[in-house]
Amino acid sequence: MQYVGIQTQIAxxxxxxxxxxxxFPCIILGMLWxxxxxxxxxxxxxxxxxEQYSYFNWDFVNEAWVSLAPWAIAIVAIWLGIAYLFNxxxxxxxxxxxxxxxxxxxxxYNIVENLCMSCGMPMPKINIVNDPQLNAxxxxxxxxxxxxxxxxxxxxxxxxxxxxxxxxxELTHIRNRDTRVLIxxxxxxxxxSTVLTLLTRGVLRYFLWGGGGSRRSGKNNxxxxxxxxxxxxxxxxxxxxxLTLLTRxxxxxxxxxxxxAGGAELTRNPxxxxxxxxxxxxxxxxxxxxxxxxAQLFIIHPQKLKQGFLDSLTSxxxxxxxxxxxxRILEQF
Amino acid sequence: xTWIIILIVVAVLVLFVIGIYNNLVKLRNNRENAFADIxxxxxxxxxxxxxLVATVKGYATHEKELLEAVTVARSAAVNASSIDxxxxxxxxxxxxxxxxKVTLEAYPDLKANQNFLQLxxxxxxxxxxxxxxxxxxxxxxxxxxxxxxxFPGNILAGMxxxxxxxxxxxxASERAAVEKAPEIKF
Numbered sequence: 001m002q003y004v005g006i007q008t009q010i011a012x013x014x015x016x017x018x019x020x021x022x023x024f025p026c027i028i029l030g031m032l033w034x035x036x037x038x039x040x041x042x043x044x045x046x047x048x049x050x051e052q053y054s055y056f057n058w059d060f061v062n063e064a065w066v067s068l069a070p071w072a073i074a075i076v077a078i079w080l081g082i083a084y085l086f087n088x089x090x091x092x093x094x095x096x097x098x099x100x101x102x103x104x105x106x107x108x109y110n111i112v113e114n115l116c117m118s119c120g121m122p123m124p125k126i127n128i129v130n131d132p133q134l135n136a137x138x139x140x141x142x143x144x145x146x147x148x149x150x151x152x153x154x155x156x157x158x159x160x161x162x163x164x165x166x167x168x169x170e171l172t173h174i175r176n177r178d179t180r181v182l183i184x185x186x187x188x189x190x191x192x193s194t195v196l197t198l199l200t201r202g203v204l205r206y207f208l209w210g211g212g213g214s215r216r217s218g219k220n221n222x223x224x225x226x227x228x229x230x231x232x233x234x235x236x237x238x239x240x241x242x243l244t245l246l247t248r249x250x251x252x253x254x255x256x257x258x259x260x261a262g263g264a265e266l267t268r269n270p271x272x273x274x275x276x277x278x279x280x281x282x283x284x285x286x287x288x289x290x291x292x293x294x295a296q297l298f299i300i301h302p303q304k305l306k307q308g309f310l311d312s313l314t315s316x317x318x319x320x321x322x323x324x325x326x327x328r329i330l331e332q333f
Numbered sequence: 334x335t336w337i338i339i340l341i342v343v344a345v346l347v348l349f350v351i352g353i354y355n356n357l358v359k360l361r362n363n364r365e366n367a368f369a370d371i372x373x374x375x376x377x378x379x380x381x382x383x384x385l386v387a388t389v390k391g392y393a394t395h396e397k398e399l400l401e402a403v404t405v406a407r408s409a410a411v412n413a414s415s416i417d418x419x420x421x422x423x424x425x426x427x428x429x430x431x432x433x434k435v436t437l438e439a440y441p442d443l444k445a446n447q448n449f450l451q452l453x454x455x456x457x458x459x460x461x462x463x464x465x466x467x468x469x470x471x472x473x474x475x476x477x478x479x480x481x482x483x484f485p486g487n488i489l490a491g492m493x494x495x496x497x498x499x500x501x502x503x504x505a506s507e508r509a510a511v512e513k514a515p516e517i518k519f
Contacts, residue, residue: 110458118465120367120473 009258013177020184025076027239029065032072034235036064083187088145091183097127097149108155111164112148115171115266124148124174128155134280136299138170141180148174153283158276165263165273166280169299172262178255260326274330281323353486357495360477364498367470371501374463375410375423381459382407382426385452389433392443399436403429430456471500 083090091097102109108126116123124138124146134154140146148170158166173179264270280300300323386400393400406429410422434453443449478497481490490496 106454106458110461114458114461114465117370117462118468120363120469 009176009255013181016181017177017184020181020188024080024188025073028072028076029069031239032068033061033065034239036061036068080187084141087183087187088140088147091139091147091149092127095127095129095149096131097129097147100126100128105155107160108150108163111160112167112171115164115168119171119175119266121171121175124171126150128152132283134158134283136166136170138173138179139183140174141183146174146179154280157279161267161269161272162276162279164267165269165276166299168266169259169263169273172259172266173255175262176255176258178259256326257329260330264330270330274327277323277327277330350489353489354493357477357480357486357490357493360473360480361495364470364473364477367466367473370466371463371470374459374466378426378456378459378463379407379411381452381456382430385433385449385456388446388449388452389437389443392446392449393437393440396433396436399429399433403433467501474498474500 100108105128108128112126113123122143124140125148127147127149129135129149129151131151132153133151134157135151136149136154138146138148148167150167154166155163260273263273267273277300382403386404389396389400403426406422406426410419410426413419413422437443477495480486481495481497
């Protein structure tokens, strides 16, 4: 694994965010085209042989696609706008986090503030989640929304030095703009998987219940219909694979090691972070958050999250390195 | 044709020099900003000291000399003009405050006083903050020194008036005093 400097990492993350942002409309338009293909399978009446035949009407597909594309783009743009404006609130809502003021918990506030001062970084917001499990994560896409979230479990169980190590790790994620890439990818994967679910459900319903004029005629179409369903299933699987590539593109093991290194450098105390990781690995996780892609944000990835078709694919490319490995590397200094 | 090539090369060189100069200016300003931040924390500390003395006076009537020492050290630090004086006065204030802290351990009434506890918490937080901003000042200095001393910046740095700057370090004469463990008198 090649280590790169912080400036390179930041530049890389910014570049990845932009590429993800650009890939998104392309993928949506691609999926739209595939969707149109489903309806391209039509029947027509051949006057010469006096029978119906089925064929694939490419013109129809392309015309449908061209007329639907602006709508798709508009919907995507609105969705992205909502995500951009409200991503902080969405994450807060998903995790049940509440903001923290200095007088509520000066210990935590001072730890974060002092660490920010020692590297000249403007201070992010702090959120607390009322949860006995130990967890911490960083989120946010710009200075206004950068946030470090801690659970009450981790606040109560770690001592000041260990907590400083964990906070430094999260602050490094923010500095490196890791959070930006991760949130962009989470929003996309979320949207794409929702669209995919809607599509598969819609398509299955269409074929099982036989809606639409071209289905009226008899067993000829019945046989062909099943083939189309299979093709659609294959296409959907291909799209799902695309999604995993997207997610994998956005996540990387390197980032966790860099955040560990950055955190250790910030606090000048790698052993504190190592001991914190030990304590966290005993009880990681966060309440009812089950999404695998959101879990990429956490400091230690809970192993028990294996839900859903997409999740089992993405878990192959798990982003978090082995916790034992992280502890070993930190303690060798 | 060669005309154009020469022009392009010169333009690229000029842009390069401009880039280096701007970078040096930014780093130097960063460092000055960091230095000013240290002063901000010091001022906060100087502001807290009278409050501390006022809170303690009622309880620790026997410690008049110690409190006076702290007050005197504080005025010296506030009125110091040159940087060396500032650093020396600041060190005196630090040792006076830590002496006071140790002595006040013997007063249980004082330790139960909410005001005092809060002030103590604030003071130790300010010490942590001072350490943090000093560390940042040192890394800003390090970045400036790197830019000034590495090639090709070092060629231009001299021309533009940038030179290696010093870190926030303890003077050699004081290092001996600081590295000795603090005396605890009862």
